[in-house]
Amino acid sequence: MNQRRRVRGGHVWLGLLLLGSLVNGESCLDCHDDAELTLERAGQDIFIGVSEGDFSGTPHEGFECGDCHAGLDEEELPHADPIPDANVGCVDCHDELGESHSFHPLFWQISEETVIERGLRCSDCHSGHRIMYMDSLEFPFSKERQTQKCGICHEIQSMEFLHSAHAGLVRDADLNSPTCLGCHKYEHVVPMAECDPAEHKIHVSEVCIACHVEDPEIAGQTLYGTPFFVSFAESVHGKALYSGNPDAPTCIDCHGSHGVARSSDLNARVNQRHVVGQCSKCHEEAAKAYLDSIHAKVFEKGYDDAPVCTDCHGEHNIMAHTDPKAPVAAANLSEQVCGECHGSLEIANRFFELEPDRLSTFEESFHGLAARGGAEEIVNCASCHGYHDVLAETNPMSPVHPDRLAETCGQCHEGANQRFAMGKVHVTADSKSHEPVLYWISRIYIWAILVIVGGMFLHNLLDFFHKVRLKATAHMRDHLEGKEIPHRLYVRMTLNERLQHGTLVISFVILVITGFMLKFPDAWWVEGLRNLNSNIFEFRSLLHRIAGVAMCVAGTWHIAYLFFTPSGRKLLKDLLPEKKDLTDMKGVFLYNIGLSKQKPLFKRFCYIEKAEYWALVWGSIVMTLTGFLLWFENFTIGQLTLLGFDISLVIHYYEAILASLAIIVWHFYFVIFNPDVYPMNLSWLTGKMSEEEMLTEHPLELERLKREEKE
Numbered sequence: 001m002n003q004r005r006r007v008r009g010g011h012v013w014l015g016l017l018l019l020g021s022l023v024n025g026e027s028c029l030d031c032h033d034d035a036e037l038t039l040e041r042a043g044q045d046i047f048i049g050v051s052e053g054d055f056s057g058t059p060h061e062g063f064e065c066g067d068c069h070a071g072l073d074e075e076e077l078p079h080a081d082p083i084p085d086a087n088v089g090c091v092d093c094h095d096e097l098g099e100s101h102s103f104h105p106l107f108w109q110i111s112e113e114t115v116i117e118r119g120l121r122c123s124d125c126h127s128g129h130r131i132m133y134m135d136s137l138e139f140p141f142s143k144e145r146q147t148q149k150c151g152i153c154h155e156i157q158s159m160e161f162l163h164s165a166h167a168g169l170v171r172d173a174d175l176n177s178p179t180c181l182g183c184h185k186y187e188h189v190v191p192m193a194e195c196d197p198a199e200h201k202i203h204v205s206e207v208c209i210a211c212h213v214e215d216p217e218i219a220g221q222t223l224y225g226t227p228f229f230v231s232f233a234e235s236v237h238g239k240a241l242y243s244g245n246p247d248a249p250t251c252i253d254c255h256g257s258h259g260v261a262r263s264s265d266l267n268a269r270v271n272q273r274h275v276v277g278q279c280s281k282c283h284e285e286a287a288k289a290y291l292d293s294i295h296a297k298v299f300e301k302g303y304d305d306a307p308v309c310t311d312c313h314g315e316h317n318i319m320a321h322t323d324p325k326a327p328v329a330a331a332n333l334s335e336q337v338c339g340e341c342h343g344s345l346e347i348a349n350r351f352f353e354l355e356p357d358r359l360s361t362f363e364e365s366f367h368g369l370a371a372r373g374g375a376e377e378i379v380n381c382a383s384c385h386g387y388h389d390v391l392a393e394t395n396p397m398s399p400v401h402p403d404r405l406a407e408t409c410g411q412c413h414e415g416a417n418q419r420f421a422m423g424k425v426h427v428t429a430d431s432k433s434h435e436p437v438l439y440w441i442s443r444i445y446i447w448a449i450l451v452i453v454g455g456m457f458l459h460n461l462l463d464f465f466h467k468v469r470l471k472a473t474a475h476m477r478d479h480l481e482g483k484e485i486p487h488r489l490y491v492r493m494t495l496n497e498r499l500q501h502g503t504l505v506i507s508f509v510i511l512v513i514t515g516f517m518l519k520f521p522d523a524w525w526v527e528g529l530r531n532l533n534s535n536i537f538e539f540r541s542l543l544h545r546i547a548g549v550a551m552c553v554a555g556t557w558h559i560a561y562l563f564f565t566p567s568g569r570k571l572l573k574d575l576l577p578e579k580k581d582l583t584d585m586k587g588v589f590l591y592n593i594g595l596s597k598q599k600p601l602f603k604r605f606c607y608i609e610k611a612e613y614w615a616l617v618w619g620s621i622v623m624t625l626t627g628f629l630l631w632f633e634n635f636t637i638g639q640l641t642l643l644g645f646d647i648s649l650v651i652h653y654y655e656a657i658l659a660s661l662a663i664i665v666w667h668f669y670f671v672i673f674n675p676d677v678y679p680m681n682l683s684w685l686t687g688k689m690s691e692e693e694m695l696t697e698h699p700l701e702l703e704r705l706k707r708e709e710k711e
Contacts (some may be wrong), residue, residue, distance in 0.1 A: 103184035160259035197246035231317035373521035423642030445654035510547035
């Protein structure tokens with residue numbers, strides 16, 4: 001039986017046979033070429049055996065033992081007791097160890113003394129004698145071996161890495177796969193005492209950026225590509241970090257350092273199941289509020305569609321809510337955050353209590369239109385429902401619970417009472433199921449617009465074609481043949497009437513433009529106006545009200561003119577409807593379709609002008625009443641409830657459409673595009689019409705004027 005050979009206290013029992021010989025490879029191997037040779041030190045057996053084959057194929061193959069084991073007296077055998085610990089001087093040849101091994105904190109200030117002091121030897125990593133080339137398959141720090149080798153000392157980190165996404169790439173033999181040294185080759189990966197904490201975090205993020213941003217092959221492998229990672233620098237976290245805030249998070253604060261895993265991995269820190277807990281490390285209050293919300297309750301039931309922090313705030317590109325580009329900015333929140341779920345038919349089908357029109361009904365409301373138009377004071381979903389602590393409407397603590405709705409509305413609407421809570425908030429006139437009264441008002445108006453404006457268009461189309469046909473056949477002036485028409489002008493509109501008309505025209509045009517700017521804030525022409533000035537929407541609101549007041553002033557002025565002046569009373573009398581208007585309407589229709597040879601003769605005002613005038617009176621009354629109800633919304637809702645306000649809004653909108661189309665189709669035709677007056681009837685500027693125009697358009701009025709002159 002072979003006895004195990006042991007050296008005690010540094011004395012080699014066979015060393016007596018070698019006394020006086022040189023310390024060289026051959027003489028050393030005479031003792032150390034033993035697979036079971038050990039040395040007892042500090043109560044432990046240390047293997048000190050070595051064979052000649054250990055050096056074969058290594059960088060040290062031609063070296064003698066004494067080249068490395070310096071300091072041993074070659075005349076003193078057995079060796080001195082005790083043998084010096086640092087008698088292997090790797091730094092004598094490898095003086096660049098501090099730089100090449102900067103990834104290891106114990107090598108930052110390497111020297112023989114510090115190695116002894118810190119208890120680290122090169123052989124701990126590279127072995128004592130069989131030190132292989134870096135490109136050798138036996139090299140202990142090849143990609144395939146690094147985790148195992150480093151794990152001898154760093155066991156916990158090694159186990160974390162083996163379960164990471166990075167380790168999976170190593171197993172797949174991906175050439176771009178990261179390893180221990182792939183990250184730790186940078187000296188600032190491990191914080192130094194003299195390194196500023198924020199600077200250290202920046203260095204760590206730069207390690208991640210080196211692959212995930214600067215290496216196109218790696219960056220291109222991610223779903224969102226390089227911009228997904230670059231956006232971190234522009235995020236609220238990145239800006240805080242680069243401004244020197246040591247508490248700002250960097251990559252490893254969210255993803256971990258060694259156990260980095262894809263978000264789809266259930267164990268990943270950034271998996272949807274763990275995001276809230278991860279964010280709560282810094283945002284404790286927000287996370288606490290979220291955990292009491294309806295979103296958290298639904299998520300806990302296993303519905304992955306329920307939002308967590310990153311669904312609303314983003315991931316790498318998280319921006320402050322004060323940043324206009326942030327999804328959670330006041331102007332963007334409803335559409336870019338809440339609307340992603342509450343405007344989705346697919347999600348609504350999965351959650352029966354949700355309705356997919358929450359976004360569309362909000363966007364069509366006054367608050368939504370103002371937000372889309374760029375108003376400075378913006379009301380969005382969170383203004384009523386809350387931010388992180390969104391609760392179900394049935395929860396008594398919810399801001400939109402019926403018992404608390406008046407209080408919630410009162411934050412903006414001073415003096416809000418319980419009538420504010422009467423009526424539905426998310427309503428549309430397009431749905432009978434929301435508020436039937438709004439639906440039927442809108443349907444009646446739509447049909448009225450189609451019938452009235454359609455009838456106007458058909459009437460004018462027939463008139464236009466008939467007059468064009470007369471001109472084309474040179475018979476337009478047949479009724480004037482043989483008559484000399486003197487060049488004479490007759491007063492059609494007094495100065496007072498022209499000033500009233502001018503005020504009405506200017507205020508009406510401004511009201512139409514500024515009103516439809518609110519209703520259609522995304523229209524191309526509105527975008528063009530908004531690009532001129534960022535405050536145009538606030539100016540729009542002011543201008544709309546000024547124009548509304550101006551129209552009311554013009555109306556009051558006109559009423560006073562009608563009742564308190566002789567010319568006004570005569571004007572009112574001539575504008576009153578009479579039976580002849582119906583017969584004239586029938587006669588014009590028959591004349592235009594060719595069933596009558598004679599066109600009806602008109603007085604001062606025909607049915608065309610009377611219809612337009614009384615429609616204007618009706619429209620002005622309706623628009624004034626509903627306009628003031630919308631202007632003073634606190635009073636309106638407080639007295640008429642929210643439904644009353646919505647009714648006023650629907651009527652105001654559709655009446656505006658009817659009035660605008662009537663002006664364009666009816667009035668503009670007869671004063672501009674009518675072949676008899678084109679390019680324009682100038683009486684609204686000059687106040688006069690020629691005798692020829694009077695004879696063509698108002699022959700009975702011309703006859704009356706001449707008769708009065710003779711009298």
